[in-house]
Amino acid sequence: MSAFADITTGGASTGNRVTNAIAMASRRTGVDFSYLLGQAKIESSLNPTARATTSSATGLYQFIDQSWLAVIDKHGSEYGLGWASDAISQSSNGRYHVANPELRQQILDLRKHPETASVMAAQHAADNKAYLEQRLDREAEPVDLYLAHFLGVGGASKFLSVHDRAPGATAASLFPAAARANRSIFYDPSGQPRSFADIRDRFASKLEKSSGGLGGDVQYASATLPSGAKTVQPADYVRIETQRLSEQVDVGIRPQPQTARLAYLMLATLGR
Template sequence: MTVNPISSGRIQSAIALASSKTGVDFDYLLGQAKIESGLNANARAGTSSASGLYQFVEQSWLAVVKKHGAEHGMAWAADSIGQSHGHFTVSDPATRSAILALRNDPTAASLMAAEHASDNKGELEGTLGRSANGTDLYMAHFLGLGGAKKFLSAMQSNPDASAASLFPQAAGANRSIFYAGNGQPRSLEAIYQRFADKLGAGSDSVTETRAANLAFAAQSLDLNGSTVVTGGNESAEDALAWATQAMGRLNTAPTSANALLRPSPANARLAYMMLAQMGGR
């Protein structure tokens, strides 16, 4: 019996699926994930609520799931999210935790990142009067849509202008981006090019394995022929114990199965295992 962590192959497969469904460029999504999390679906920020492959903070995640979740099989999540004065809320704490935990699912995270980029693309193109490229989209991720519009419009007019003078708050929080090693402020064009280079390096670093990894690479362990997807930081023993208990409950008390199907990452795993069993019969 072996348990593997979420592989780069599975992550790239999820990104490829998101690209196919939304039309957002695969290389952009891959490069963004590389920059944000190093392709680690369980990455967490130490200074904010950001989590997952694309480091969505809680409010940004709730917003994009509310808008696009139902299009991708997450209607239960979208319907559970309310909005008041621009703030997104979920009344039930357990459901809120389950929705936020989806940030660590490569497929859900990639789909929502792609939808978010697609939304920003249309807005940016309307402002700029040209097609938005991957670096433009990343600026929207980094500065927010309004900040990206301001940055890109200013760069068109005066590419050598100091970015820190236009974005003092962002510069204070990201000195290594807005200032060179000698303390001199970087220009708008210089920062833009740095992001362009990072996005290119992020996608190029895994290009050689892309074709081989587009097939879905599920984590699995052997439980009477079933496939069990392990949770983040979960040992093989814990995963097997959970699967044995869950399947035992289904086999001995089928009338109570609905109690197991509350939307959550654990029950997503259970549903996957049940489908795998049915497919093998």
């Protein structure tokens, strides 16, 4: 069982906890809040324990096993998860391994922990953003980050390079494997191939629609929004959650006492 599997955060509902986690990850990494929220809605409908039926994809952001081990190996130590990153090794073929099966499962189960999943997704997006901006010589927009999630960062770089030069060109011929696996994305209902601009615009629309609402009111007994505010903004989520966490004596985690300290370090790091 994951060290974080049973973490509780006061009386907050699952939905509130998820949006708080995403806002804190956004502030910590600088990755756009709306993008992270939209991606989580698309991938898991904001369900922290979502599991794909056709792959190992799990959690808010549907990381597969190898992708998760890779991002924990790279960034885990920055968030109090050095015990996890230290246990991960990479073989000559590029695959990631954890020698201890029980520890490996604990690390993979962190995908179900909203705070960890959100900040690792944000760090992964930040890495992709830096890569794309270096290759494209322009700012990467949220839709570009989602294309990196969909095609891989190398594929997205290739896609966007052509898009920026010839947006009206058809994309299927450049990505035949992706087009075969995702026909509705690369072809319209009549069977005509979509252009690079069409595909990017459709992804942008989908992402904008998914990030358009926060899915319910957020209520806290001892925290209030700024005077006159009608909606909760990312900064409000961060402020309220940081305030609530600072007022808690401890963060309850079972089954091992030492895991409480690990989780507290994780949350404290996010709140910086």
